[in-house]
Amino acid sequence: MEPRPQRLPLDSALSPYAPLGPSSALSELPVTSDEAAIQPPRALPLDLQPLGQVQESFIVAVNSDGLWIVDQHAAHERVLFDRHVRRRQEKKIEVQRLLMPIIVQLKPEQQVTYQAIADELAANGFEVEPFGQRTVAIKAAPADLPAEEVEKLMVEILDGASPDNAALSLDELRGRITASISCHAAIKVNMALDQSKMDWLLQALGGTDCPMTCPHGRPTVLRYGMKDLMKAFKRI
Amino acid sequence: MEPRPQRLPLDSALSPYAPLGPSSALSELPVTSDEAAIQPPRALPLDLQPLGQVQESFIVAVNSDGLWIVDQHAAHERVLFDRHVRRRQEKKIEVQRLLMPIIVQLKPEQQVTYQAIADELAANGFEVEPFGQRTVAIKAAPADLPAEEVEKLMVEILDGASPDNAALSLDELRGRITASISCHAAIKVNMALDQSKMDWLLQALGGTDCPMTCPHGRPTVLRYGMKDLMKAFKRI
Numbered sequence: 001m002e003p004r005p006q007r008l009p010l011d012s013a014l015s016p017y018a019p020l021g022p023s024s025a026l027s028e029l030p031v032t033s034d035e036a037a038i039q040p041p042r043a044l045p046l047d048l049q050p051l052g053q054v055q056e057s058f059i060v061a062v063n064s065d066g067l068w069i070v071d072q073h074a075a076h077e078r079v080l081f082d083r084h085v086r087r088r089q090e091k092k093i094e095v096q097r098l099l100m101p102i103i104v105q106l107k108p109e110q111q112v113t114y115q116a117i118a119d120e121l122a123a124n125g126f127e128v129e130p131f132g133q134r135t136v137a138i139k140a141a142p143a144d145l146p147a148e149e150v151e152k153l154m155v156e157i158l159d160g161a162s163p164d165n166a167a168l169s170l171d172e173l174r175g176r177i178t179a180s181i182s183c184h185a186a187i188k189v190n191m192a193l194d195q196s197k198m199d200w201l202l203q204a205l206g207g208t209d210c211p212m213t214c215p216h217g218r219p220t221v222l223r224y225g226m227k228d229l230m231k232a233f234k235r236i
Numbered sequence: 237m238e239p240r241p242q243r244l245p246l247d248s249a250l251s252p253y254a255p256l257g258p259s260s261a262l263s264e265l266p267v268t269s270d271e272a273a274i275q276p277p278r279a280l281p282l283d284l285q286p287l288g289q290v291q292e293s294f295i296v297a298v299n300s301d302g303l304w305i306v307d308q309h310a311a312h313e314r315v316l317f318d319r320h321v322r323r324r325q326e327k328k329i330e331v332q333r334l335l336m337p338i339i340v341q342l343k344p345e346q347q348v349t350y351q352a353i354a355d356e357l358a359a360n361g362f363e364v365e366p367f368g369q370r371t372v373a374i375k376a377a378p379a380d381l382p383a384e385e386v387e388k389l390m391v392e393i394l395d396g397a398s399p400d401n402a403a404l405s406l407d408e409l410r411g412r413i414t415a416s417i418s419c420h421a422a423i424k425v426n427m428a429l430d431q432s433k434m435d436w437l438l439q440a441l442g443g444t445d446c447p448m449t450c451p452h453g454r455p456t457v458l459r460y461g462m463k464d465l466m467k468a469f470k471r472i
Contacts, residue, residue: 049288051287051288051296052285052287052288052298053298054298054302054303054462054465055298055300055302055462058303058465058469060287060296060298060303062288062289062290062291062296064291066290066291067290067294067296067305069303069460069465069468071469071471074469218469218470218471219468219469219470222468222469224305224460226290226291229290229294229305232305232455232458233294233307233310233454233455233458234454234455235307235454
């Protein structure tokens with residue numbers, strides 16, 4: 001038998017992504033009469049009214065169900081992830097050419113990985129060329145990405161897709177690449193958002209297929225329902 | 237031995253009130269890594285910025301500690317309770333004369349209670365006169381009280397101070413009367429508050445001696461600290 005090839009097959013169909021980690025966000029947290037637990041909600045309503053932010057990181061919103069708290073980074077990651085998957089399927093990834101190529105020195109194992117996933121990087125909006133020994137030049141990157149994130153993202157993708165990890169399927173590789181792009185392109189925590197940006201983010205999140213978790217499987221939204229609020233204040 | 241007198245002695249010093257019910261608001265709720273519990277806070281900071289209301293009932297506020305939720309009715313009760321106690325001590329209870337006396341028909345046990353606590357009612361801003369058999373006329377009431385609440389309040393006080401409850405001390409009676417007046421005078425839930433009213437209420441609550449519980453011992457404020465928020469979003 002020949003050894004298992006390190007180069008990943010790139011021609012299988014792009015399947016609908018799955019969250020990359022175990023998603024516990026939809027599980028029910030225990031709520032007793034003595035304590036009120038913040039519950040990850042089951043669905044995201046479209047009538048949320050953002051009131052403001054906690055520490056410029058978490059959006060606080062209300063509707064008739066109660067109080068909602070949204071992790072602005074995780075929520076934007078989900079929005080960008082879904083858009084990237086859709087555009088990848090439609091072969092309409094938007095690309096930004098960099099003013100100056102970014103030169104990245106690769107470790108030996110990163111070089112091996114780069115050769116294995118070069119086509120997949122190209123399909124996701126990267127234009128990367130060999131540039132001497134174990135060095136590559138990034139000439140273009142996915143459009144949403146801040147330029148200062150490009151090198152960090154490339155290294156993260158190469159390290160996360162190490163061919164040592166033989167169990168990594170193509171779908172998983174694509175999911176990881178897309179999650180990494182989304183993470184580096186998403187708004188950060190500790191960033192003030194005005195009313196229109198908060199409105200936009202909640203609406204965009206509600207329009208995704210899986211609004212309750214970020215691509216890494218963490219919760220994007222918590223709800224503190226009216227009943228739990230009433231219990232916590234000992235009104236019921 | 238003579239039977240225990242039903243008329244309560246009215247000349248003992250007004251002691252600092254105590255919450256009327258058991259106060260569990262300051263106990264620590266369990267927080268595990270899997271669930272985030274809303275914690276009743278230990279102290280009320282003065283830098284809370286109100287963002288808005290949940291269901292026109294609970295004020296949502298933020299500061300560097302995290303997210304705060306305030307029961308607007310319970311909070312206003314506490315503010316009015318403290319003010320009433322202070323004014324009672326200073327013998328400066330403000331009184332409103334009613335345009336028309338409110339005639340209240342009393343049950344036999346209410347009549348007994350009324351006779352027992354008439355002086356205490358007067359000291360708390362009520363001007364009440366006998367008006368035929370088992371009937372009284374309320375001519376004046378504490379100043380903050382909406383007129384439509386006066387009769388309900390009187391009946392509640394009389395029922396709550398029933399002489400059947402021989403264990404009721406004068407301090408407890410005064411606490412109950414003050415709590416009842418505060419409850420009926422306080423803003424209700426399901427009432428929209430503008431920014432200035434929310435600001436005023438949080439500042440006034442912070443200035444009370446016991447801002448964390450209403451006069452009945454229920455929590456006025458819940459806090460969702462930054463650490464708990466981070467845990468709930470699986471960031472730590």
